[in-house]
Amino acid sequence: xxxxxxxxxxxxxxxxxxxxxxxxxxxxxxxxxxxxxxxxxxxxxxxxxxxxxxxxxxxxxxxxxxxxxxxxxxxxxxxxxxxxxxxxxxxxxxxxxxxxxxxxxxxxxxxxxxxxxxxxxxxxxxxxxxxxxxxxxxxxxxxxxxxxxxxxxxxxxxxxxxxxxxxxxxxxxxxxxxxxxxxxxxxxxxxxxxxxxxxxxxxxxxxxxxxxxxxxxxxxxxxxxxxxxxxxxxxxxxxxxxxxxxxxxxxxxxxxxxxxxxxxxxxxxxxxxxxxxxxxxxxxxxxxxxxxxxxxxxxxxxxxxxxxxxxxxxxxxxxxxxxxxxxxxxxxxxxxxxxxxxxxxxxxxxxxxxxxxxxxxxxxxxxxxxxxxxxxxxxxxxxxxxxxxxxxxxxxxxxxxxxxxxxxxxxxxxxxxxxxxxxxxxxxxxxxxxxxxxxxxxxxxxxxxxxxxxxxxxxxxxxxxxxxxxxxxxxxxxxxxxxxxxxxxxxxxxxxxxxxx
Amino acid sequence: xxxxxxxxxxxxxxxxxxxxxxxxxxxxxxxxxxxxxxxxxxxxxxxxxxxxxxxxxxxxxxxxxxxxxxxxxxxxxxxxxxxxxxxxxxxxxxxxxxxxxxxxxxxxxxxxxxxxxxxxxxxxxxxxxxxxxxxxxxxxxxxxxxxxxxxxxxxxxxxxxxxxxxxxxxxxxxx
Numbered sequence: 001x002x003x004x005x006x007x008x009x010x011x012x013x014x015x016x017x018x019x020x021x022x023x024x025x026x027x028x029x030x031x032x033x034x035x036x037x038x039x040x041x042x043x044x045x046x047x048x049x050x051x052x053x054x055x056x057x058x059x060x061x062x063x064x065x066x067x068x069x070x071x072x073x074x075x076x077x078x079x080x081x082x083x084x085x086x087x088x089x090x091x092x093x094x095x096x097x098x099x100x101x102x103x104x105x106x107x108x109x110x111x112x113x114x115x116x117x118x119x120x121x122x123x124x125x126x127x128x129x130x131x132x133x134x135x136x137x138x139x140x141x142x143x144x145x146x147x148x149x150x151x152x153x154x155x156x157x158x159x160x161x162x163x164x165x166x167x168x169x170x171x172x173x174x175x176x177x178x179x180x181x182x183x184x185x186x187x188x189x190x191x192x193x194x195x196x197x198x199x200x201x202x203x204x205x206x207x208x209x210x211x212x213x214x215x216x217x218x219x220x221x222x223x224x225x226x227x228x229x230x231x232x233x234x235x236x237x238x239x240x241x242x243x244x245x246x247x248x249x250x251x252x253x254x255x256x257x258x259x260x261x262x263x264x265x266x267x268x269x270x271x272x273x274x275x276x277x278x279x280x281x282x283x284x285x286x287x288x289x290x291x292x293x294x295x296x297x298x299x300x301x302x303x304x305x306x307x308x309x310x311x312x313x314x315x316x317x318x319x320x321x322x323x324x325x326x327x328x329x330x331x332x333x334x335x336x337x338x339x340x341x342x343x344x345x346x347x348x349x350x351x352x353x354x355x356x357x358x359x360x361x362x363x364x365x366x367x368x369x370x371x372x373x374x375x376x377x378x379x380x381x382x383x384x385x386x387x388x389x390x391x392x393x394x395x396x397x398x399x400x401x402x403x404x405x406x407x408x409x410x411x412x413x414x415x416x417x418x419x420x421x422x423x424x425x426x427x428x429x430x431x432x433x434x435x436x437x438x439x440x441x442x443x444x445x446x447x448x449x450x451x452x453x454x455x456x457x458x459x460x461x462x463x464x465x466x467x468x469x470x471x472x473x474x475x476x477x478x479x480x481x482x483x484x485x486x487x488x489x490x491x492x493x494x495x496x497x498x499x500x501x
Numbered sequence: 502x503x504x505x506x507x508x509x510x511x512x513x514x515x516x517x518x519x520x521x522x523x524x525x526x527x528x529x530x531x532x533x534x535x536x537x538x539x540x541x542x543x544x545x546x547x548x549x550x551x552x553x554x555x556x557x558x559x560x561x562x563x564x565x566x567x568x569x570x571x572x573x574x575x576x577x578x579x580x581x582x583x584x585x586x587x588x589x590x591x592x593x594x595x596x597x598x599x600x601x602x603x604x605x606x607x608x609x610x611x612x613x614x615x616x617x618x619x620x621x622x623x624x625x626x627x628x629x630x631x632x633x634x635x636x637x638x639x640x641x642x643x644x645x646x647x648x649x650x651x652x653x654x655x656x657x658x659x660x661x662x663x664x665x666x667x668x669x670x671x672x673x674x675x676x
Contacts, residue, residue, distance in 0.1 A: 184641065187616075187641075188641060191636075235640070345579075346610060349610045349611045349637075349642070350611045350613075350637045350638040350640070351611070352611070352612065352638070356564070357545075357548070357562065380612055380613070380637060380638060382638070383638065384638045411562065411574070413562055413564055413574065414564070420578070420579060448578065448579065449578045450578065451575065451578040451580050454557070454559070455559065455575050455578060455580070456508075456580060457532055457537060458551055458553075458559040458561055458575070459561055459573040459575070459580050459582075460506055460517060460519060460532055460582075461519075461528070461530045461532065461537055461541075461551060462541070462549040462551060462561040462563060462573065463504075463506065463519075463563060463571050463573065463582070463584045464502075464504050464506075464519040464521050464530055464584070465521065465524055465525055465528055465530070465541050465549065466547070466549065466563050467502070467504060467521075467584060467586070468502050468521040468524040469524055469525065469543075471502060471586075472524065
């Protein structure tokens with residue numbers, strides 16, 4: 001086989017996304033899987049697949065030796081880490097390089113410089129990037145956090161030093177809350193990142209989370225591709241992202257891009273990365289952290305700027321210059337809804353299980369990035385994100401109307417999802433007026449849409465008809481069954497397509 | 502066929518009586534005395550398309566919920582209700598089953614692992630008080646007491662894996 005092979009050290013939606021970029025570039029994708037993922041979509045889409053252990057991530061997706069051995073076994077010369085798992089682990093990146101493989105991402109030096117959020121602050125400050133007051137080393141104990149609070153005031157945010165994606169983060173409003181929150185944050189940091197280190201920073205209230213996408217190649221060129229608005233967060237986990245941000249003027253965008261590129265340049269950044277900022281109501285912005293990887297929300301930038309960031313990462317890893325030659329301007333507006341296997345009516349409790357029915361939304365302006373198909377079982381062992389609905393419109397209003405259409409068209413049965421939550425949120429007057437902050441969802445209570453009188457009577461009639469059919473024994477009903485017997489008309493019609501007699 | 506549906510308490514109605522005169526494809530159903538008729542077709546088991554006499558079309562998906570109720574999904578809303586054959590419904594009422602009672606048990610709402618227990622037998626708990634931490638899908642979820650009361654027994658141990666619906670803690674019955 002002459003085509004270069006790329007191993008994806010990940011699973012689910014992002015593994016499928018990277019496989020698609022591989023196909024577009026003529027690269028052969030290799031999947032890895034734990035026992036829980038043997039039949040997962042990312043495995044079935046790949047040219048080769050390697051079993052790497054039992055379901056717990058620390059025994060499979062988080063074991064560098066197994067991933068490198070899988071690449072060697074299948075003749076893969078590239079490793080793309082995706083997001084999460086080992087994506088921001090400099091030691092793993094170094095092991096990949098030491099094994100003679102190509103790491104599709106920034107250098108281990110860039111990852112470690114930005115990976116320690118405390119050290120990264122010092123680094124970017126020196127490059128003239130504004131930052132929020134925060135600890136420059138992980139807290140040794142709760143008392144150190146209390147001392148920081150005394151000096152800088154409350155509320156504080158406790159964050160995992162090795163973290164990202166909102167795992168292990170806690171808000172602390174007074175010194176009294178510190179010990180319990182510190183212990184919980186450490187415990188979550190340890191279970192998710194295998195590193196209990198936690199630090200504190202000042203919590204700027206009513207701020208927005210706005211981030212700049214950057215891309216650097218091995219010629220030393222670093223560009224910015226506008227911002228993403230990620231203020232809608234629940235438990236510090238992004239829920240809905242937009243590009244561009246309605247709070248960012250062209251003038252502010254230019255300033256933020258300049259600062260983001262300076263931050264990336266401070267660590268000689270190569271590949272795709274994201275510089276996250278807090279945007280205060282008064283227009284000041286502060287560096288939060290740099291994510292040295294592809295992000296979950298990258299598609300909103302892709303559809304607004306007309307780029308393929310994952311393909312660019314692979315090109316750049318091959319030593320080619322990025323294919324983006326001139327400065328790009330945003331076109332239209334995009335939203336991304338993260339569809340989780342969670343039940344919004346029950347406090348977003350996880351809802352693992354088998355997807356009995358899946359209808360994906362389609363049509364103008366709709367892109368669905370997903371790691372599941374109908375019939376798949378959503379395992380309990382990993383993040384509960386099923387799919388990302390990425391919606392584009394010529395402006396924010398059109399994108400929102402199309403998002404409502406797409407969410408209404410989608411059907412997921414067998415498990416609960418956050419689709420009803422998005423349908424309710426896309427009607428919120430403050431959201432529609434773009435009057436949001438990172439606290440917006442904290443003070444927002446989900447209320448299920450109430451069915452109309454007509455819907456209610458239709459539901460009752462359908463329920464009665466279904467029960468009637470079951471009582472007659474004529475057809476399997478809601479409880480499932482074998483479905484239609486015999487050949488479908490499609491099957492019998494098939495020979496007439498494309499067959500020359 | 503006569504049926505009785507119990508809608509959620511928050512709904513505008515309580516019990517609804519249904520009578521199926523004709524089933525699919527040409528249906529005629531009495532809903533609290535009102536006649537609804539049209540064409541009904543099954544797309545796949547449990548997925549119905551109803552076209553009423555006035556031309557209105559609605560796609561409805563039915564699936565049994567975990568507690569035996571019927572869960573119905575339309576485009577933007579989900580409705581869950583109990584639907585029983587009138588004879589079964591009568592049998593349940595006369596035997597005293599089917600009545601709601603203050604919860605004496607706390608069960609796992611989802612599969613997961615018990616990370617931490619915060620109460621012991623004999624503890625007095627307030628409604629909404631965190632009683633244990635359940636880890637599922639990498640999130641720590643506080644499980645809260647459904648009502649005030651006294652802990653009778655703790656059924657699970659820290660570190661134990663539990664499945665959805667498994668009883669975690671029993672509260673002393675208050676009556």
